Amino acid sequence: MGKIFDPVFMIQSFPEILKALPITLFIAFVSAVIGLVIAFIVSFIRYSNIRILSPIAKAYISFIRGTPDLVQIMLVYYGIPLFLKAINEKFGTAFDVNGVPSIAFAIIALAINAGAYMSETMRSSLLAVDSGQLEACYSVNMTRLQALWRVIIPQAIGIAIPPLSNTLISLIKATSLVFTISIIDLMAQAKIVGSRSFRFFEIYVVVSIIYWVICAVVAFALSKVEVHAKRYERKVDQ
Amino acid sequence: MIQLDNVSKSFEGTQVLKNINLTINQGEVVTLIGPSGAGKTTLLRLLNWLEVPDSGRITVGEVTIDASKYSKHDVRRLRGQSSMVFQHYNLFKNKTVLENVTESLVIVSKLKQKEAEEKAEALLKKVGMGDKLHDYPANLSGGQQQRVGIARALAVDPKVMLFDEPTSALDPEWVGEILHLIKQIAAQGMTMILVSHEMRFVRSVASRIIFLEHGELVEDSNPKDLFENSKSVRTQAFLQKLTYEEV
Incomplete structure (x- = not known):
């Protein structure tokens, strides 16, 4: 029998596991960016209460909030190939259903997921901007779009950053589910390394430390961005 | 210059302005006074289209809008005629x-x-x-x-400046200088409509005072007549409620 806990093995397995870090970061980054775009559009639809689209947006958010991340990944993973197949049959196109890399499914699923949460954050941040700001824009004859773009959105960004930071961290953690659709991310790599040595506990300690560091760095960076976005609120001693 | 024809406005079933008819000429400094809930601020905000009237017609400068039929373009043209100074500054x-x-x-x-x-x-x-x-x-x-x-x-x-209780959110030490500034602008011939509770100031700056109550124009007069021999019992009752120093 070896040691109960092997710290040397643990430290030695860092490099092996870190090989999968770029995949995890890539998935997190790309889905965050796409998620932000989705969120921007959806929050605008909800904020402006655009007919027909607004209830659809509401249903989308409700569905994403009400279903587990893992189930959403499965729906995308199995659903999109069926969808492509149906299109091929109907329109005689030749999309290669098997040619879509798993990572694309992961990114689509996570972006749709993050987009829903972020859109709610953005909408409530827009609503949190003092209504007097919009009135002041109107009083000097700015249009609604000019007001949003130049006064309301810049102020909403400062309000939105702390909750957006939370969503981003949830997204980073949710990438640990993509091993279920055969992507070698940090989590899958840990399983591989762990099954070679049977020292699973050490390996998962390593993985947890890596996630922790990523999330801490992201939270720190965004807190700096927040300070910058709210620079106009800072009181200066005279 | 400014004209309201049969303008009405209600909020959730409560009528705050009832069939208002009003004409204001260029160069006039008009002050709206009255108890809270009288509709003073709403009337002011209608002129900048920050509130939309339920019915009636509003003219500011060269632009007339009918509440029953107007476009975004009309609203922008109307807003282009005036500008607003807010109670809470709204910078x-x-x-x-x-x-x-x-x-x-x-x-x-x-x-x-x-x-x-x-x-x-x-x-x-x-x-x-x-x-x-x-x-x-x-x-x-x-x-x-x-x-x-x-x-x-x-x-x-602006062709007309609208002041919505411009000093009521201020600490007392700043009130005097803001009122002084408004008076300076008035002296340069700017057409103004003010909502204010600073009665002494109202009396010294206004060329015309309108007393509103329950969404109706009760009295429309020059400051001296309104403060000293008001014809309306309701105006008298309102003025009596103010402390002696204020009047």
């Missing part, structure tokens, strides 16, 4: 003092950045804020913020 929090004034000049009036800055600086000097151009509103006192609010409203070259 753009994310913009400096200078930017608060240049914003509309660049975005709406399409002046070049440099011209806009020159015009804004001149206005800010005029209101006594020439030394705070690059401060953000968060670092200004209430009185200073309201000066910037006045400069911002002047910048759009």
Whole structure:
């Protein structure tokens, strides 16, 4: 029998596991960016209460909030190939259903997921901007779009950053589910390394430390961005 | 110059303005007084289309809008005639003092950045804020913020300026100087409509006072007549409620 806990093995397995870090970061980054775009559009639809689209947006958010991340990944993973197949049959196109890399499914699923949460954050941040700001824009004859773009959105960004930071961290953690659709991310790599040595506990300690560091760095960076976005609120001693 | 024809407005079933008819001429300084809930602020905000009337017609300067049929374009033209000074200043929090004034000049009036800055600086000097151009509103006192609010409203070259209780959110120490500034602008011939509770100021600055109650124009008169021999029992009752010092 070896040691109960092997710290040397643990430290030695860092490099092996870190090989999968770029995949995890890539998935997190790309889905965050796409998620932000989705969120921007959806929050605008909800904020402006655009007919027909607004209830659809509401249903989308409700569905994403009400279903587990893992189930959403499965729906995308199995659903999109069926969808492509149906299109091929109907329109005689030749999309290669098997040619879509798993990572694309992961990114689509996570972006749709993050987009829903972020859109709610953005909408409530827009609503949190003092209504007097919009009135002041109107009083000097700015249009609604000019007001949003130049006064309301810049102020909403400062309000939105702390909750957006939370969503981003949830997204980073949710990438640990993509091993279920055969992507070698940090989590899958840990399983591989762990099954070679049977020292699973050490390996998962390593993985947890890596996630922790990523999330801490992201939270720190965004807190700096927040300070910058709210620079106009800072009181200066005279 | 300004005309309201049969203008009505209600909020959730409560009628705040009842069939208002009113004409205001160029150069007049009109003050709206009355108990809270009388509809003074709503009337003022209608002129800037910050409230939309339920019915009636509103004319400001060269633009007339009928509440039953109007376009976004009409609203922009109407808003272009006037500008508003708010009770809570409503300065753009994310913009400096200078930017608060240049914003509309660049975005709406399409002046070049440099011209806009020159015009804004001149206005800010005029209101006594020439030394705070690059401060953000968060670092200004209430009185200073309201000066910037006045400069911002002047910048759009309005045909009429609307003041919505411009001093009621201020600490008492700043009230005097803001009232003084408003009086200076009035002296230059600007058409103004004010909602104010500063009766002594109202009396000294207004050329005409309108007393509103329950959404109706009760009395419309010059300051001397209204304060000294009001014809309306309701006006008298309102004025009596104010402390002796205020009147």
